[in-house]
Structures are given as structure tokens and as C-alpha cells.
Amino acid sequence: MTTGVPTFKLNTGAEFSGVALGCYGGFTPEEIAQSKNWFLTALKAGYRTFDTAQIYGTEGTLGAAIKESGIPREEVKIVTKLPWHRCQYIERSFNESLTNLGFDYVDLYLLHFPQAVSYPTGYDIPTDAETTIKSLRAFLEKPSFNDNWAVLEKLYESGKAKAIGVSNFSIKTLEALAKTAKITPAANQVEISPYCAQEDLVEYCKQKGILVMAYSPSGHEKVRKDPTIVRLAEKYNVSANQLIMAWHVARGVLPVPKSADPERQKQNITLPKLSPEDVAEITGLDKNERIVNKPDENGVLYGWTMEQYGWA
Numbered sequence: 622m623t624t625g626v627p628t629f630k631l632n633t634g635a636e637f638s639g640v641a642l643g644c645y646g647g648f649t650p651e652e653i654a655q656s657k658n659w660f661l662t663a664l665k666a667g668y669r670t671f672d673t674a675q676i677y678g679t680e681g682t683l684g685a686a687i688k689e690s691g692i693p694r695e696e697v698k699i700v701t702k703l704p705w706h707r708c709q710y711i712e713r714s715f716n717e718s719l720t721n722l723g724f725d726y727v728d729l730y731l732l733h734f735p736q737a738v739s740y741p742t743g744y745d746i747p748t749d750a751e752t753t754i755k756s757l758r759a760f761l762e763k764p765s766f767n768d769n770w771a772v773l774e775k776l777y778e779s780g781k782a783k784a785i786g787v788s789n790f791s792i793k794t795l796e797a798l799a800k801t802a803k804i805t806p807a808a809n810q811v812e813i814s815p816y817c818a819q820e821d822l823v824e825y826c827k828q829k830g831i832l833v834m835a836y837s838p839s840g841h842e843k844v845r846k847d848p849t850i851v852r853l854a855e856k857y858n859v860s861a862n863q864l865i866m867a868w869h870v871a872r873g874v875l876p877v878p879k880s881a882d883p884e885r886q887k888q889n890i891t892l893p894k895l896s897p898e899d900v901a902e903i904t905g906l907d908k909n910e911r912i913v914n915k916p917d918e919n920g921v922l923y924g925w926t927m928e929q930y931g932w933a
């Protein structure tokens with residue numbers, strides 16, 4: 622059990638502990654191998670929800686850490702994601718994720734991005750964002766996210782994905798998805814930090830029963846050093862990261878902080894209860910500024926404009 626955090630209920634009825642460990646820690650083989658150690662310390666600290674993705678390369682180390690921990694599989698929630706360049710063979714990709722994890726189901730399977738992309742043969746996992754862009758073969762019209770969702774619905778019906786959801790979707794793309802979806806996404810994982818509070822999207826998802834998960838939830842050093850964050854962290858006698866995680870939880874958003882450090886891992890699940898005024902003050906820092914997945918000088922991110930994403 623996590624300390625100081627609530628659980629969040631999905632529209633499937635499943636309960637996820639309210640802070641998940643982010644499982645991306647770098648693309649090199651050494652970084653990926655090393656991740657098993659910090660997954661183990663996180664399990665020991667009490668984390669029970671883990672957010673990985675096929676593209677992070679950490680499904681294998683996560684599965685191995687869970688087995689080594691001795692914690693029963695059913696006590697842990699595993700989230701993983703379909704890479705955008707594997708939309709033409711979703712079932713195969715999903716089964717590879719299960720093989721990597723060494724388990725026969727995942728608790729939540731997400732479309733990592735709304736768009737579909739094709740890479741040149743033999744160039745499966747990009748090493749960094751710039752190489753990703755350079756190595757793109759094409760942005761595909763087909764399959765669309767509506768097509769991809771229909772395949773995820775089948776995975777859900779098979780019982781191998783206990784819940785299905787999306788990532789990097791906006792109100793605009795969620796509305797377009799709803800036109801063909803038989804199943805409402807259980808979750809939408811998006812970038813949210815005090816500088817990118819996404820009030821409208823959070824409210825929309827609440828109304829539709831879609832759990833919002835916040836990635837890059839701290840906003841990194843830029844937000845941690847904001848004077849308001851520093852002042853309020855002092856007021857509650859916690860670190861900036863703890864304050865920000867408490868803000869997410871108070872808004873009904875499940876944050877996905879990554880930490881490889883055992884002490885910071887503990888901090889991130891030991892949260893103060895914030896007053897409504899302080900929650901509102903932190904939300905007031907919003908400037909719609911994305912720290913991680915932001916547009917380039919041409920207003921484009923991974924081939925899509927902000928308008929295509931519905932982020933404008």
C-alpha cells in the first residue's frame with residue numbers, strides 16, 4: 622500500500638494506487654538494465670502502479686523486478702503502451718509486451734500517441750527525439766486512432782488487457798474517438814504540471830469517467846524552482862516534488878513521477894493534504910507550457926501540429 626495517497630477507480634471498476642512510478646530511465650542498454658534496481662526499491666517503498674511502454678525498453682526489467690519482489694502479480698497494476706510506429710500490427714506488438722513482461726495480462730494498455738508513424742525497417746527503437754524525427758519514414762493516414770482503438774477493444778474483450786486507454790489525447794481527439802468507440806477509454810495520460818494544468822481537459826475527462834494520468838508531473842527543475850512552489854513547499858515542510866504530487870492528487874489526477882533514488886521515491890508517495898486555496902494557487906501558475914513534449918520552431922511535434930493534436 623502506498624502511504625498518504627488515495628486510490629483511483631477506473632471505469633472498469635479496477636482500483637489503482639494514486640501515484641504510479643514512471644518507468645522511463647533512458648534508452649541505453651546500461652540504463653535499461655539498471656532500472657530493475659530502482660523498480661525493486663520502488664516496490665519495497667510501496668509503489669503498486671507502474672507506468673512503462675514498449676518503447677521505453679523497461680517492460681522486461683519491470684516484470685523481472687515484480688517477480689523478484691515476491692509481491693503477487695494481482696497486487697500490482699502494470700500500465701504499458703502501444704508505440705506509434707507499431708499501429709499496423711497491434712496484436713503482435715501487444716503480445717510482445719506480454720512476453721517482455723513475463724505475464725499473461727496487463728492492467729491498462731494505452732495508445733501512446735494519437736498519430737501513426739512508419740520507421741524504416743530495422744529502426745525500431747529510436748535513441749532520442751531528434752533521431753526519431755530524422756528516421757521517420759512517413760506519418761500515416763491509416764490506420765487512424767479510431768482503427769487502432771477498435772483493435773484495443775478486442776484486446777480488452779480477450780481479457781488480456783484489463784483496461785484500455787489513450788495517451789496524448791485532447792478534448793478534440795477524444796471527441797473524434799468517441800464517434801466510433803464502443804468502449805470509453807479508461808484513462809488518458811497527458812503532460813500535466815503546474816505550468817501546464819490543462820483544467821479543461823481534466824474537467825472533460827472527469828465528466829466522461831476517464832481517469833487522467835499526469836506524465837512528467839513535476840515539470841522538472843523549471844517548475845520545482847518556481848517561487849510559489851518553493852514557498853508553498855516550505856509552508857507544508859515538504860519538497861517541491863511532494864507539493865506538486867499532492868496538487869495532482871488533490872485535483873483527482875494520478876501522477877506518474879519517475880525517480881531512481883530510493884529516498885525521492887518515498888517522498889513522492891508521502892504527500893501532504895493541501896488546502897483548496899493552495900491547490901487553486903498552484904493551478905494559477907498555468908501558462909499552457911509543455912516542458913517535455915513541446916512543439917519545435919515550426920509548431921510541430923512528432924509530425925503533428927498543435928492543431929492536429931487539439932493542443933492549440
Ligand SMILES: NC(=O)c1ccc[n+]([C@@H]2O[C@H](COP(=O)([O-])OP(=O)(O)OC[C@H]3O[C@@H](n4cnc5c(N)ncnc54)[C@H](OP(=O)(O)O)[C@@H]3O)[C@@H](O)[C@H]2O)c1
Nearest residue numbers: 643644645672788836837838839862878879880881882885
Ligand atoms: N505518455 C507519454 O507520452 C509520456 C511522456 C513522457 C513521460 N511519460 C511517463 O512519465 C514518467 C515521468 O516522466 P519524467 O521523468 O519526464 O517526469 P518527472 O517524474 O516529473 O521528473 C523526473 C525527474 O525528477 C527527478 N525527481 C524525482 N523525484 C524527485 C524529488 N522528490 N525531488 C527532486 N527531484 C526528483 C528525477 O530524478 P531522480 O530519478 O534522480 O530522482 C528525474 O530527474 C516517465 O517515466 C513515463 O513513465 C509518459
